[in-house]
Structures are given as C-alpha cells and as structure tokens.
Amino acid sequence: MAVDAYLNFKGNCREAVEFYAEAFGTEQPKFMTFGEIPASPEHPVPDEAKNWIMHTRLKISGSNVMFSDVFPGMPFTEGNNISLALVTDSKEELVSAYEKLKEGGTVIMELQETFWAPYYGSVRDKFGIEWQFNLGMSEM
Numbered sequence: 221m222a223v224d225a226y227l228n229f230k231g232n233c234r235e236a237v238e239f240y241a242e243a244f245g246t247e248q249p250k251f252m253t254f255g256e257i258p259a260s261p262e263h264p265v266p267d268e269a270k271n272w273i274m275h276t277r278l279k280i281s282g283s284n285v286m287f288s289d290v291f292p293g294m295p296f297t298e299g300n301n302i303s304l305a306l307v308t309d310s311k312e313e314l315v316s317a318y319e320k321l322k323e324g325g326t327v328i329m330e331l332q333e334t335f336w337a338p339y340y341g342s343v344r345d346k347f348g349i350e351w352q353f354n355l356g357m358s359e360m
Contacts, residue, residue, distance in 0.1 A: 224277075224284040225304050227349060230296045233273035233289040236347045240285075241278055243320035249276045254291065266292050281308055298348040305352040311339060318353050321345045 229236055237249050255270030272289035279285075285304065290296045308314050318331055324346035331341035331353065339355035 224286055225302070226286045226288070227302060227304075228288055228290050228296065229273075229347065230298070231269070231272055231289055232347065233276070233287050234271075236349075237273070237276055237278065237287050239345075239347075240280070243317055244278070244280045246278045246280060249278055251276045254289070263291070268292075281306055281313070303350040303352060305354060307354045309356055311355055314339060314353050314355050317351075318343065321351050 227236075234251060237251075241247070241249055251273050252275045253270060254265045254272050254274045257265060257274060269289070269292045272292075273287065275286065275288050277284050277286040306314065306317055315331065318341055322343040322345070326344045328342040328344060328350065329340070331339055334340045337354045337356060340353060342350060342352045344350045
C-alpha cells in the first residue's frame with residue numbers, strides 16, 4: 221500500500237513536472253490534457269486551458285507523485301498545505317535533488333546533521349512546493 225501525493229498547479233503543471241522529472245532523473249512523464257476530455261456543455265474547457273494538464277504522474281524514489289492543473293475557475297492557492305519528503309539512504313541522490321530543487325527557489329533549511337537524521341534540509345522550490353530531504357530515515 222502507498223500514499224501518493226497529488227500536486228495542483230495553475231497552468232504551469234507541464235513545466236513543473238518536466239522540471240521534477242529532470243531533477244529526480246525519472247522517465248519522461250505522459251501527459252493527459254484538459255483538451256482530451258470529452259466535450260461537455262456543462263463544463264466547457266476554455267481554449268487557453270486545452271493544453272493544461274489534467275493528469276500525470278512521476279515515480280520519485282519508489283513513490284508515485286501525481287500532478288494536475290486545476291480546472292479553470294476552480295480555487296487555487298500555490299503551495300497551500302503541501303510538503304513532500306524525499307527519504308533515502310543515498311547521500312548522492314539526496315544532495316543532487318536538493319541542489320536542483322533549490323534553483324530559483326528558497327532554502328528553508330540548509331542540508332545538515334540533525335537530531336533525527338544524519339542529513340536533513342528543506343527548500344521551497346520555484347513553484348512554491350516545500351520539499352524535505354531526509355538521509356537514512358527509510359525505517360522510520
């Protein structure tokens with residue numbers, strides 16, 4: 221059983237997912253757009269949103285993370301109530317992802333030894349998503 225995070229964006233989901241795929245070295249994502257939805261007079265898709273992402277996912281360090289743009293007109297708050305944690309036993313993987321995700325973002329806590337992990341840090345990436353990085357905590 222797994223718990224998958226689902227991240228929502230406001231028109232820049234494709235850019236975010238391509239950035240994450242590169243940062244974590246995953247396979248290229250497959251995108252389903254709002255333009256591919258069967259037409260519905262109750263919920264017409266505005267032309268500017270037809271290329272927005274309805275659904276995609278990445279497998280990041282063994283976990284599925286799903287993504288979409290919010291449907292036009294739906295409420296959206298960037299980065300609201302979301303934090304994702306990368307937990308790994310590979311310091312190289314941890315440092316690589318941390319360095320890439322902090323580009324254009326904000327460092328919340330530099331990578332460092334803490335009382336709960338041999339190496340921990342956190343960043344808010346350029347899309348407003350907070351990421352935590354934990355080394356050697358895969359059993360917790």
